Amino acid sequence: MGKYVCSVCGYTYDEAKGIPESGIAPATAWEDLPEDWVCPLCGADKTQFQHQSTPIASAPKDPVVLVEPSSDLRELSPLEISILCSNLARGCEKQYQPEEAALFSELAGYFKAVAASAANPDFDKLLALIDQDLSEGYPGANAVSAEAKDRGALRALVWSEKVTRVLKSLITRYQKLGDAMLENTGVYVCTICGFIYIGNAAPEICPVCKVPNWKFEKVEGR
Amino acid sequence: MSKKYAVRNLRLCTKDCLCLYVCPTGATDTENSVIDAAKCNGCGDCADACPSGAISMVPEVYPPQQPKTEAVLRAMNELLRSKSRQEQIAAELPGKLAKAIEKSNRIMAEDLIREAGYMLPQSENTRDFLQSLLLQRQQMEGFPKEAVEKLIKAFNQNNKEDKNMNENKTIDNLMEAFAGESQANRKYLAYSKKAEKEGKINAAKLFKAASDAETLHALKHFEVAGKISSTADNLKDAVAGETHEFQDMYPDFVKQAEAEGNKAAVMSFTFAMKAEEVHARLYQEALDNLNETEEVFYYLCPVCGNIEKFIPEKCSICGVSGDKFIKY
């Protein structure tokens, strides 16, 4: 009997113990858990778990391709300007500058409204971008940030890489199950790291960034 | 350490309000519960006393964000671009999950750009960004130009205030150092004379050399603080300084010393007071005759510090014999 550890939140599934309160009897082998079983803490699917004896590798050890630095940082798109402004609005809020925060929020709203719309949006396009982030974006960014000893960047990368993997497993499940997956259950977003939780109530603390549940926002339908 | 002031997190405040009780300036006592930054003296008593941990001390000036390497900026930017595309796609998909994904990507992207050099709204990066918005985007329809201009103004003001504050602080420090070095100079001179009397020649020499060194420091601090003007202005300043001493400062000191029965101090203060009055008069004369070319000689009484323009029979202040006077 072994143990399996969630690479997103650290939850451990113990085959010997099972999870009796969720109807999984003791001595249920990992292989015998249903394919759509997800981490009870963070909702990550089975592929995000590692057997405890194997070290948890955060990313496959493909050779990392470093992007050559170039001097001309490209111009920001309107949506990126909106993101920058809403980030600065948060910065002002943290420093208790409500007037400046409101001005940045106004700018963020304007640039979000004028941003171009996506061509033929669908979930497959999202998955393609997520896969690219996980296979190239994060390994490359982690490598250069580690080299630069940039702790702030490394911290942001750890959080968003975990959240990105959660998004991947959520979308994959959603494509199989459709809206049935969301019936009679709530959808919560951590406003600090972006972690998404599907369940009846937000987790006590965010499994990714560890903030308390009042930092979660319940998402209502469009 | 940078100056701090208190802020209250209204979401945590349980209105137990020990802060009202401990605040020495009444800054926490406001109708809307927002602590009055103008009254707050940064003592931190309220933050220590608050039972709900709702008050924290925040710095007036934040240290700059760690500089970012170009490689990190590029990598973070690539991810930012991907997250913004995902936000854009999710924004147009139906359903609660898509809406959550849209939000999630916004939050991740904000965090990434924060760590790509945009942590602080008052940073230079932010100012450059706002300026470039004005330059490049203001032709766009409905562009909220006023908001951008207000923000630029708000942060410029902050920065100017910070800068002024820091400059003033350094001037204060220079003057404090000037005072300290000046005192050290006179102290070591006194020690040197004492050592000389005791026949401790080497100690006397060291004290004299150190005393001269402190003079060098003091003069430099004073100069860097920008306190040296034209000779006419310096004479005016000297008149004012000596006048203050003989009219206000020493009379009070003398009274206090008399009340305490400290006769030596009474004499030391009285000599100085009378001499400063003479100095004020002489400075004023020198100012009036600043452009006279005929040479004037001054004679200093080595006991009380009186200065005359001739050799008196004896000092009019302390009575010492005129042949002791030193010619300048």
Ligand SMILES: [Zn+2]
């Ligand atoms: Zn988990």
Ligand SMILES: [Zn+2]
């Ligand atoms: Zn979180």
